Every structure is written in C-alpha cells, then in structure tokens.
Amino acid sequence: MICKGCGENKSLIKAHAIPEAFFRGLRDGKDPPRLLTDAAGKFPKKAPIGVYDKTILCRECEDKFQVVDDYAQSIFLRKECGHVELKWYGRVVGYRVDDVDYRLLKRFFLSVLWRASVSSQEFYSKVSLGPYESDLKELIWRDECGGKNQYSFVVSKFTDTTIGRTILDPHRERWHGVNYYRLYLYGYVVYIKVDKQKSPEILRNFEMHADGPLFVVGRDIRNSSEYSVMVSVAHKSAK
Numbered sequence: 001m002i003c004k005g006c007g008e009n010k011s012l013i014k015a016h017a018i019p020e021a022f023f024r025g026l027r028d029g030k031d032p033p034r035l036l037t038d039a040a041g042k043f044p045k046k047a048p049i050g051v052y053d054k055t056i057l058c059r060e061c062e063d064k065f066q067v068v069d070d071y072a073q074s075i076f077l078r079k080e081c082g083h084v085e086l087k088w089y090g091r092v093v094g095y096r097v098d099d100v101d102y103r104l105l106k107r108f109f110l111s112v113l114w115r116a117s118v119s120s121q122e123f124y125s126k127v128s129l130g131p132y133e134s135d136l137k138e139l140i141w142r143d144e145c146g147g148k149n150q151y152s153f154v155v156s157k158f159t160d161t162t163i164g165r166t167i168l169d170p171h172r173e174r175w176h177g178v179n180y181y182r183l184y185l186y187g188y189v190v191y192i193k194v195d196k197q198k199s200p201e202i203l204r205n206f207e208m209h210a211d212g213p214l215f216v217v218g219r220d221i222r223n224s225s226e227y228s229v230m231v232s233v234a235h236k237s238a239k
Contacts, residue, residue, distance in 0.1 A: 004118045005061025005141075015057040016050060017115035017124055018167065019069045021077060022186040023050030025165060035123065036237040044237050053119045064141075065115075068108035075100060075214075076188055083216070092159045097214040105214070106145040109153055109192055110136055113181055116170055126171035127181060132194050152199055154191045154206045156217035161187060164221045166230060176200035189219070189226075 001012050026033035032048035075097060086094040114136040116124040129136060139146055158164025165187045172181050172194075179195040193199055199207060208214050221227050 001055060003058040003061055004056045005064065005137075006058065008058070010058040010060075012054055012057060013059050013062055014049070014052040014054055015062045015115070016052050017112055017119055017121075018050065018183075018185065019073060020050045020052075021069075021073045022167065023047065025077075025186050026167065036233050051121055051123045053121050053124075055120050056115065056118050065111050068104055068111055071101065071104045072108040072185075075105065076185060086215075086218070092218050094218045095157060095216040097216060098212075100208070100211065100214040102208055102211045103145050105208075106151070106153065107140065107143070109183065109190055110145060110151055111140055112183055113170075113192055113194075114140055116183075123169050126169060128172075129194065148209050149198065152193045152204075152207045152209070154203050154217065155208075155214060156189045156191075156219050158187050158189075158221040158224070159218045160221050163227075163230075166226070168226060168229065175203060188216070 001009070003010050003012060023033050032046050033050065034044045035047050035051070036044050082098075084096040084098070085092050086096060113127065113129070114133065116127040117129040117133050117136075119127075136151075145151070158166075166184065167186055168184045170181060170183045172179060174180070175191075178193060178197045178200055180191045180193055183190040183192065191203065193203075198204075206215060206217055
C-alpha cells in the first residue's frame with residue numbers, strides 16, 4: 001500500500017494518531033478500553049491498544065513521530081504529578097506546567113491533527129483539513145511548527161480526574177467565527193486554530209508562544225458540553 005508519509009509502496013503498520021499511551025489509562029482492571037457510539041446500528045468495540053490505522057504509515061515514517069510522541073507523554077502523563085495547581089478561593093481553576101519545550105509540544109499537536117486527517121478510521125472522520133493537510137505535512141517533515149499566529153493552541157484539563165479521563169473523537173468547531181479543531185488526550189483538551197484569521201481574544205490570552213510554563217485552563221466536566229454527550233452515548237450504547 002502507499003504510505004501517506006513518504007508516498008512509497010511499502011508494508012504499512014498499526015499507526016496511531018493519538019498515541020497508544022493516552023488510551024492505556026482507560027483500562028478498567030483487565031478489561032480493555034471500549035469505543036462507544038450513539039450511531040444507530042453500531043455497537044461498542046474493544047480497543048485494547050486504542051484507535052490505530054493500518055492504511056497510513058510505514059515503519060520509517062511512523063518512527064518520525066517518536067520524539068514528539070514521547071515528549072507529550074512525558075509532559076501529560078509521566079510528569080503530571082508535578083503540575084502546579086492554580087486556585088481561586090480554594091477552587092482549582094488551572095495548572096502551570098514548567099519547563100515546556102514549545103516547539104516540541106506544538107509539533108506533537110500538529111502531528112496528531114495531520115495523522116487524524118489522513119486516517120480512514122471512523123473515530124477520526126470529523127477531521128478533514130483540506131488544503132491545510134499538505135501544509136501541515138510539509139511543516140512536520142521539516143521538523144517545524146509554523147509561526148506565532150499559525151496553528152496557535154490552547155490546552156485545558158478536566159479538574160475531575162475520575163470521570164474526566166476520557167477520549168472523545170476530535171472534531172472541528174468555530175470560536176467567534178474562527179475555525180478550530182478540538183483534540184482529547186485522556187483528560188486534556190487541546191484547541192488548535194486552523195484558520196488564517198487571528199485568534200479570538202477569549203482564547204488569545206491562554207495561548208502558548210514560547211518556551212516556559214504552559215498554562216492549562218481548568219474545566220468542570222459536569223458543567224461541560226462533553227458531559228452531556230458522554231451520558232447520552234453511554235445510555236444509547238447500553239441499550
């Protein structure tokens with residue numbers, strides 16, 4: 001098959017858009033994670049190593065993402081206990097993550113978005129980058145991440161780490177007329193601007209543009225739009 005990275009006819013592997021490590025925490029004892037859907041006629045499926053795709057990358061191209069994938073896992077999973085809670089009148093409203101490499105982190109987010117866009121898996125079907133797909137690939141293959149206002153991003157996290165640890169399918173949305181994609185990473189939510197317009201002010205204040213601390217916005221999952229979606233999908237899947 002043709003690799004969507006190098007464009008050569010090679011044997012393709014089980015490649016992940018969202019790295020497998022972000023799915024491991026969803027295991028319930030010995031039971032693997034399950035993919036739930038509210039689509040009519042479709043049933044829950046076991047996903048022991050997360051969502052992978054055997055139609056996008058060869059081994060050599062998949063290895064190109066190893067450095068950024070490992071870095072993101074270190075920041076969000078292995079070193080999560082070191083994140084500093086930011087409180088307002090005793091309530092957690094965010095987190096500070098010190099000593100973050102801006103370029104590596106941004107390259108990770110862009111690589112997830114590109115892999116999701118070229119994936120044939122239904123889980124990633126709401127990610128379609130159009131003309132931005134080739135632009136992202138060019139940046140990724142040059143180990144670049146674009147300019148300050150190009151593909152800017154904001155990171156949030158559900159403060160309830162019991163029910164907040166979830167991975168919903170990524171999708172496109174609009175913030176004050178500006179296009180964004182929303183990615184879910186085991187309790188974290190990343191908003192990536194895929195638009196030539198400037199970021200709306202409500203998000204601009206939380207964007208990261210240089211090395212240093214990453215400020216993560218705290219969110220209450222029970223008061224979020226995601227919570228109602230999760231409840232609805234769970235009920236329909238049970239039926």
